[in-house]
Amino acid sequence: MAKIKFHFLVCGGAGCQAAKSEAILKNFQDVIMERKLETEIQVIKTGCFGFCGDGPIVKMMPDNTFYTKVTPEDCAEIIEQHIVKGIKVSRLLYQDSGNHENGSGFKTRGLHKKQIRIALRNCGFINPENIEDYIARDGYQALGKVLTELTPEATIEILKKSGLRGRGGGGFPTGLKWEITRNVKADQKYVVCNADEGDPGAFMDRSVLEGDPHTVLEAMAINGYSTGADKGVVYIRAEYPLAIERLKIAMKQAREYGLLGNDILGTGFNFDIEIRYGAGAFVCGEETALIHSMEGLRGEPTVKPPFPSESGFLGKPTNVNNVETYANIPAIFLKGAEWFAGIGTEKSKGTKVFALAGKINNVGLIEVPMGITLREVIYEIGGGIKNDRKFKAVQTGGPSGGMLTEKDLDTPIDYDNLIAAGSMMGSGGMIVMDEDDCMVAMAKFYLEFTVEESCGKCSPCRIGNKRLFEMLEKVTKGQAIMEDLDKLRNLSNVIKDTSLCGLGQTSPNPVLSSMDNFYHEYLEHVGDKKCRAGNCKSLMQYIILAENCIGCTLCARNCPVDAIAGERKQAHLIDQEKCIKCGACMDKCKFNAIFIK
Amino acid sequence: MEKIKSLTDLKNLQEKLNSKTGLSNRSDNAGENIRVKVAMATCGIASGAKEVMEVFIEEFTKRNIDAVVTQTGCMGYCYAEPTVEITKPGNEPITFGYVDVKKASRIIDKYVLNNELVDGIIPVNYETIDNK
Numbered sequence: 001m002a003k004i005k006f007h008f009l010v011c012g013g014a015g016c017q018a019a020k021s022e023a024i025l026k027n028f029q030d031v032i033m034e035r036k037l038e039t040e041i042q043v044i045k046t047g048c049f050g051f052c053g054d055g056p057i058v059k060m061m062p063d064n065t066f067y068t069k070v071t072p073e074d075c076a077e078i079i080e081q082h083i084v085k086g087i088k089v090s091r092l093l094y095q096d097s098g099n100h101e102n103g104s105g106f107k108t109r110g111l112h113k114k115q116i117r118i119a120l121r122n123c124g125f126i127n128p129e130n131i132e133d134y135i136a137r138d139g140y141q142a143l144g145k146v147l148t149e150l151t152p153e154a155t156i157e158i159l160k161k162s163g164l165r166g167r168g169g170g171g172f173p174t175g176l177k178w179e180i181t182r183n184v185k186a187d188q189k190y191v192v193c194n195a196d197e198g199d200p201g202a203f204m205d206r207s208v209l210e211g212d213p214h215t216v217l218e219a220m221a222i223n224g225y226s227t228g229a230d231k232g233v234v235y236i237r238a239e240y241p242l243a244i245e246r247l248k249i250a251m252k253q254a255r256e257y258g259l260l261g262n263d264i265l266g267t268g269f270n271f272d273i274e275i276r277y278g279a280g281a282f283v284c285g286e287e288t289a290l291i292h293s294m295e296g297l298r299g300e301p302t303v304k305p306p307f308p309s310e311s312g313f314l315g316k317p318t319n320v321n322n323v324e325t326y327a328n329i330p331a332i333f334l335k336g337a338e339w340f341a342g343i344g345t346e347k348s349k350g351t352k353v354f355a356l357a358g359k360i361n362n363v364g365l366i367e368v369p370m371g372i373t374l375r376e377v378i379y380e381i382g383g384g385i386k387n388d389r390k391f392k393a394v395q396t397g398g399p400s401g402g403m404l405t406e407k408d409l410d411t412p413i414d415y416d417n418l419i420a421a422g423s424m425m426g427s428g429g430m431i432v433m434d435e436d437d438c439m440v441a442m443a444k445f446y447l448e449f450t451v452e453e454s455c456g457k458c459s460p461c462r463i464g465n466k467r468l469f470e471m472l473e474k475v476t477k478g479q480a481i482m483e484d485l486d487k488l489r490n491l492s493n494v495i496k497d498t499s500l501c502g503l504g505q506t507s508p509n510p511v512l513s514s515m516d517n518f519y520h521e522y523l524e525h526v527g528d529k530k531c532r533a534g535n536c537k538s539l540m541q542y543i544i545l546a547e548n549c550i551g552c553t554l555c556a557r558n559c560p561v562d563a564i565a566g567e568r569k570q571a572h573l574i575d576q577e578k579c580i581k582c583g584a585c586m587d588k589c590k591f592n593a594i595f596i597k
Numbered sequence: 598m599e600k601i602k603s604l605t606d607l608k609n610l611q612e613k614l615n616s617k618t619g620l621s622n623r624s625d626n627a628g629e630n631i632r633v634k635v636a637m638a639t640c641g642i643a644s645g646a647k648e649v650m651e652v653f654i655e656e657f658t659k660r661n662i663d664a665v666v667t668q669t670g671c672m673g674y675c676y677a678e679p680t681v682e683i684t685k686p687g688n689e690p691i692t693f694g695y696v697d698v699k700k701a702s703r704i705i706d707k708y709v710l711n712n713e714l715v716d717g718i719i720p721v722n723y724e725t726i727d728n729k
Contacts, residue, residue, distance in 0.1 A: 007714050044714040047677055047694050050722030059720070115723030124636055124672030124682070135607065136614040144604035203640075210638040211670015242639050258600030266603045331726055365673040367723065381722065 006041045006083060007061040013048025013383045014361040016055040020072055024056055027075035041083065048362050048383045050114055054094065066094035114381050116343065117367045118351050119327035123211030128246045131253035134214040140259050142333035143218050146225060147267040152182060155226040161337035163349030168194055168322030169426045171415040180309040181227040181319040189229035190318040191220050193326055194290060195236035198282040199398030200449060202429035204353040205323035207365055209243035212327065213250035217260065217273060219326035222333065224271045227319050232273040235290050239280060247275060282453035283503050287320040300457045301501035324353055344370035348414030352425065358432035359386045371412040374404060378432060389434040393517065397426030399446045400506030402513025403439065422513045438535030439518040440525055443510045444472040450507040461504030464495040468508060475522060477538040478529040485522055489515060534596060537581040541597045546571035548593035555585035555594065631664040631709060632684040638671035645697060646679040652701040662709065674719050683708060692719040
């Protein structure tokens with residue numbers, strides 16, 4: 001058998017498929033058969049290349065030529081020119097705006113690759129249970145550099161210059177936080193890694209801990225050195241057993257190699273880490289509640305100040321940073337503050353990891369430079385909306401965040417722009433919604449979460465959110481009146497202004513944001529008793545179309561609540577009072593006689 | 598394991614490791630073995646990565662193929678789990694998505710043994726910190 005010499009990689013991502021990549025595949029096959037080249041050329045369908053704007057994409061291997069905007073009619077020419085004559089088809093070659101060679105491989109495609117992996121640099125590359133894999137990829141060298149070449153002050157200075165801000169959601173400048181902790185005088189200080197990831201749909205911290213646990217340990221040691229702490233604690237939710245297991249293995253190995261413990265790298269610096277488990281309360285991601293939980297107290301937040309940097313764990317100065325924040329730090333010390341500050345926008349430097357979920361084709365974990373637009377994330381990296389439905393909104397910031405809509409698609413994503421747009425960065429969950437999602441129901445979903453997770457300490461959050469939830473329930477059931485909408489807004493603002501901690505202060509955000517952007521949907525629910533997305537069951541009616549119904553009684557026999565009446569061979573009728581909108585009748589009907597109104 | 602006592606020791610160890618495994622982020626492919634990495638974060642395991650990894654190990658042993666199979670973390674392609682990256686000596690790593698037990702055997706037949714690709718390859722769509 002002759003050996004395959006060429007591979008054509010045809011993008012099979014949803015965006016390219018919509019642009020006829022199937023026809024391209026077929027045409028290539030036909031021309032290859034015609035020319036009897038099937039022993040030399042193999043055509044392969046691939047996943048999304050992440051440049052859907054230039055699609056359909058065809059990559060030629062082994063010479064790594066990229067053809068963009070290929071049409072089925074180009075196939076014969078590509079084979080004739082590129083394969084038979086050895087000349088690249090220049091009009092289809094990828095045009096890079098940089099100084100790179102035309103159509104060369106991925107590595108030089110500089111400007112057009114949307115993702116940069118800094119925090120995730122080792123995830124998917126190394127075996128997380130083998131410290132030597134990490135060391136082979138510059139692991140613990142940042143710590144070595146800091147301990148041998150830099151004073152604690154100089155270390156903090158570099159971090160400040162890098163512009164790194166907290167990735168847990170708040171966006172507080174990390175270097176400044178370290179400096180505050182450093183400047184407090186105390187006999188004992190602590191550094192804490194907040195791994196109590198709780199936003200629905202966000203899982204970047206889990207991925208970092210499961211894929212690259214040593215990077216967190218290394219960054220915590222750097223944090224300890226520069227703030228003057230010799231003890232670190234990872235506060236991780238008990239629902240992450242694999243992350244905990246890999247973290248434990250990593251800690252054990254780091255101690256064996258002398259990278260945790262006493263006299264690290266012969267510098268006299270001592271640092272060790274222990275693990276504390278969170279029992280699943282969302283509010284414990286808030287740093288004061290987290291610290292109380294670590295002390296064995298109820299996981300309730302307290303008013304700041306005093307900030308943990310001044311008085312935290314066991315009353316000692318405590319620096320709390322999130323997993324993703326830590327994951328960036330070794331890279332900053334290896335590559336330099338200028339390098340990091342060169343990525344991103346004016347006030348938000350570096351990258352952000354997002355968990356892309358919802359009605360999107362390429363569900364996944366992505367790391368993009370700050371300043372990328374939502375449009376690029378959704379339509380290039382995410383491959384567009386599932387089933388070619390229409391984009392409606394993106395929810396960012398989890399239960400504390402808000403909805404971004406069509407008008408925000410071209411806004412560069414960073415901490416400040418997201419707040420200006422009525423949402424927030426949060427920990428990086430990005431839930432994409434299409435026209436079949438009801439915005440009132442979405443707000444209700446998040447509020448239900450907050451009601452469940454409120455610690456109960458302050459009344460606005462404990463009682464206010466519950467009342468807010470009940471009002472939303474009235475809206476989705478079609479029982480609300482217009483005045484309720486004003487009450488919704490007022491109560492939201494009161495809860496925002498008067499709650500004790502971040503949880504309550506931000507919990508009405510999904511309500512306010514959906515009211516700001518989709519007030520017409522609220523009006524329709526209340527005024528017309530209609531849910532345009534067909535999401536709110538109470539507002540739907542299953543109706544039997546008399547002319548299609550032959551009276552087979554199948555629907556009536558399958559109705560779990562006996563809501564369907566009718567004689568055999570005569571049109572049936574659904575009793576709307578009894579109907580629970582389960583849809584069983586519609587599933588069973590073979591005559592398309594049942595529809596939703 | 599003897600403790601690493603200085604930054605120089607650490608750098609020496611790194612050098613030794615890289616010449617041995619070719620796992621460095623800089624070297625393209627210095628290793629001599631076929632290397633298979635299976636993405637095994639919680640989500641990968643949930644979608645069957647453990648079984649896939651077993652197939653690779655069993656088949657390589659059965660067919661006497663010299664290969665190193667390891668687990669790794671999440672590659673980020675949730676939509677295409679389980680995912681597997683294969684590096685053949687002298688070639689760029691290739692990531693295969695939607696790898697179930699059946700496809701794992703097919704990848705061995707086609708790509709590992711015959712250099713033929715199979716559908717469902719996931720193109721690398723990000724920059725690493727080395728070239729950015």
